[in-house]
Amino acid sequence: MAEQFLGFDLSTQQLKGIIVGSDLKLIHEAKVDFDADFSRYGIEKGVLTNPAEGEVFAPVALFLEAIDLVLQRLKDQGADFSKVQGISGAGMQHGTVFWSQDAEKLLGGLDGGKTLLEQLEGAFSHPFSPNWQDASTQKQCEAFDAALGDARKLAEATGSKAHHRFSGPQILRFHNKHPDVYKATSRISLVSSFLASIFLGKVAPMDISDVCGANLWDIENGCWQEDLLALAAGGSEGVQDLTSKLGDVPQDGGASFGIISTYFSKRYGFPSSTEIIAFTGDNPSTMLALPLRSSDAMVSLGTSTTFLMSTSQYKPDPAYHFMNHPTTAGLYMFMLCYKNGGLAREHIRDAINKSTTSSDAKSWESFNDLATSTPVLGQDAPSDPTRLALYFPRPEIVPSVKAGTWRFLYDTKTHTLSDAKPDDKTWPLTADARAILESQFLSLRLRSQSLVEPQGDLPAQPRRIYLVGGGAVNPAIAELAGQVLGGSDGVYKLEIGGNACALGAAYKAAWGVQRRSGEGFEDFLEERWNEEGFVQRICEGYRKGVWEKYGDALEGFALVEGRAVREKGEGVEGKEERR
Ligand SMILES: Nc1ncnc2c1ncn2[C@@H]1O[C@H](COP(=O)(O)OP(=O)(O)O)[C@@H](O)[C@H]1O
Ligand SMILES: O=C(CO)[C@@H](O)[C@H](O)COP(=O)(O)O
Numbered sequence: 001m002a003e004q005f006l007g008f009d010l011s012t013q014q015l016k017g018i019i020v021g022s023d024l025k026l027i028h029e030a031k032v033d034f035d036a037d038f039s040r041y042g043i044e045k046g047v048l049t050n051p052a053e054g055e056v057f058a059p060v061a062l063f064l065e066a067i068d069l070v071l072q073r074l075k076d077q078g079a080d081f082s083k084v085q086g087i088s089g090a091g092m093q094h095g096t097v098f099w100s101q102d103a104e105k106l107l108g109g110l111d112g113g114k115t116l117l118e119q120l121e122g123a124f125s126h127p128f129s130p131n132w133q134d135a136s137t138q139k140q141c142e143a144f145d146a147a148l149g150d151a152r153k154l155a156e157a158t159g160s161k162a163h164h165r166f167s168g169p170q171i172l173r174f175h176n177k178h179p180d181v182y183k184a185t186s187r188i189s190l191v192s193s194f195l196a197s198i199f200l201g202k203v204a205p206m207d208i209s210d211v212c213g214a215n216l217w218d219i220e221n222g223c224w225q226e227d228l229l230a231l232a233a234g235g236s237e238g239v240q241d242l243t244s245k246l247g248d249v250p251q252d253g254g255a256s257f258g259i260i261s262t263y264f265s266k267r268y269g270f271p272s273s274t275e276i277i278a279f280t281g282d283n284p285s286t287m288l289a290l291p292l293r294s295s296d297a298m299v300s301l302g303t304s305t306t307f308l309m310s311t312s313q314y315k316p317d318p319a320y321h322f323m324n325h326p327t328t329a330g331l332y333m334f335m336l337c338y339k340n341g342g343l344a345r346e347h348i349r350d351a352i353n354k355s356t357t358s359s360d361a362k363s364w365e366s367f368n369d370l371a372t373s374t375p376v377l378g379q380d381a382p383s384d385p386t387r388l389a390l391y392f393p394r395p396e397i398v399p400s401v402k403a404g405t406w407r408f409l410y411d412t413k414t415h416t417l418s419d420a421k422p423d424d425k426t427w428p429l430t431a432d433a434r435a436i437l438e439s440q441f442l443s444l445r446l447r448s449q450s451l452v453e454p455q456g457d458l459p460a461q462p463r464r465i466y467l468v469g470g471g472a473v474n475p476a477i478a479e480l481a482g483q484v485l486g487g488s489d490g491v492y493k494l495e496i497g498g499n500a501c502a503l504g505a506a507y508k509a510a511w512g513v514q515r516r517s518g519e520g521f522e523d524f525l526e527e528r529w530n531e532e533g534f535v536q537r538i539c540e541g542y543r544k545g546v547w548e549k550y551g552d553a554l555e556g557f558a559l560v561e562g563r564a565v566r567e568k569g570e571g572v573e574g575k576e577e578r579r
Contacts, residue, residue, distance in 0.1 A: 007506025091191030112266025201261030301471025487541020
């Protein structure tokens with residue numbers, strides 16, 4: 001019997017499930033779309049909000065329903081779960097789930113004849129999971145940044161300065177706001193370990209990579225950071241209790257947590273021997289969808305944009321995130337996370353389509369034509385100033401600023417900026433198409449330049465750029481990614497499956513179950529990897545002359561960001577950017 005492996009991606013708006021074979025080839029995929037399938041929860045784009053307090057959260061009951069539904073959908077399309085030997089998964093990062101004192105009992109006694117929702121409502125001390133878009137923890141972030149001295153010291157210890165969405169500040173706020181519920185909470189899971197717990201039939205450990213999204217884990221020493229635990233626990237006397245709520249964190253990302261809960265064997269026909277392999281965060285899992293080498297970069301072009309690199313260098317800085325690599329000790333994941341990705345691009349696309357009275361308001365055609373036909377940085381002649389802009393219809397994380405749009409002409413000789421107005425002679429509306437892509441990729445280049453190495457005779461830049469997520473199908477976006485970021489070997493996209501994150505989870509399950517003693521994830525993947533079938537080279541990366549021009553623009557781009565931060569910097573999340 002050919003063995004199969006199942007991977008999940010529980011993200012903001014969807015739960016996706018993917019089944020692959022031992023040869024890593026895709027067999028089945030299905031998804032549940034929260035807004036479309038569960039509108040009765042009153043959610044919008046997967047979440048509920050309390051704008052008065054900046055809260056964004058999701059009902060845990062919805063996650064439970066989604067798990068049963070996605071399995072049913074896989075089954076309806078012919079999936080044979082009796083072949084599944086291993087399951088792993090990914091959860092949107094930073095979100096937390098609070099378990100009640102009855103959790104273990106309820107998880108361990110599930111009846112395959114009833115749904116998860118019918119049986120697990122009493123397993124939670126709080127019905128909601130704070131979402132990564134939550135911005136309610138300003139005060140708590142200030143306390144976290146101050147706890148070890150300053151934001152830089154916090155980043156050195158935990159891989160990131162304090163961020164609103166990080167689990168530590170979220171737990172502190174939860175503790176302050178609901179002291180009795182906090183006390184009555186038996187365990188706290190991340191979204192990833194919550195999902196693993198359901199499949200395991202008991203509360204599962206957090207994963208060695210995802211735990212780094214909490215501002216609580218001391219990355220270099222591989223343990224909880226006691227001063228930060230004391231902060232979240234409301235004093236050193238609460239540390240032991242919080243440590244037991246959070247649980248132990250196994251170092252091995254391929255560890256089996258045990259066999260599947262009998263609920264899933266009885267209800268869906270999984271073998272009782274199916275192993276549950278550590279579930280990780282959605283970003284670490286995305287990195288596992290292909291054999292990512294050092295100097296390769298992944299750009300995930302979804303609702304948000306994330307930029308991911310695997311590196312052996314631990315160079316934490318308040319401007320970005322370092323996390324443990326999900327499978328390989330000694331490697332780290334470098335990450336930049338932007339709230340303004342696809343949505344910001346869509347705004348420009350829509351404005352352009354409106355002005356040209358395009359017949360299809362959602363078509364990317366005009367946007368793409370303009371993005372590729374406008375000269376580099378909007379500069380017709382070398383003596384012209386360049387155009388530089390920021391487009392943040394929503395508050396941004398990198399840099400941390402409130403919503404806004406900034407357009408400038410940058411004089412490369414005097415290194416000065418002058419304001420530009422949209423629709424005047426120097427900045428027609430059509431210039432925005434190229435400018436937004438340049439802006440998004442310049443921000444990635446600015447922050448990742450210290451991590452890349454020379455490629456043969458070429459200057460320091462990524463070897464390959466891999467594009468994943470919804471925007472990866474757009475050739476103009478790929479073209480600009482190559483022009484700005486380089487990539488000595490070119491720009492690629494994944495050919496298999498609609499979802500790199502769930503695919504990475506399925507690969508992790510395969511590795512966790514099938515690895516030979518000591519066999520690393522990269523070697524396991526390389527051995528089964530089929531370059532022609534799995535990835536497609538879309539376009540050139542490095543172009544001599546063009547890449548250098550964008551290098552010269554970085555200084556101007558940093559000035560543009562400085563202006564935005566001075567005008568609209570966001571409290572503690574903006575402080576470090578202002579230095
Ligand atoms: N042809 C296209 N060109 C550019 N962007 C696209 C295209 N098709 C889809 N997208 C973008 O992909 C995004 C959704 O990507 P997806 O990876 O499914 O997001 P998420 O996982 O965050 O829900 C949307 O913002 C949409 O604008
Ligand atoms: O907060 C972060 C990373 O730090 C986000 O990348 C979330 O992990 C996003 O999840 P989805 O967009 O996949 O729902």
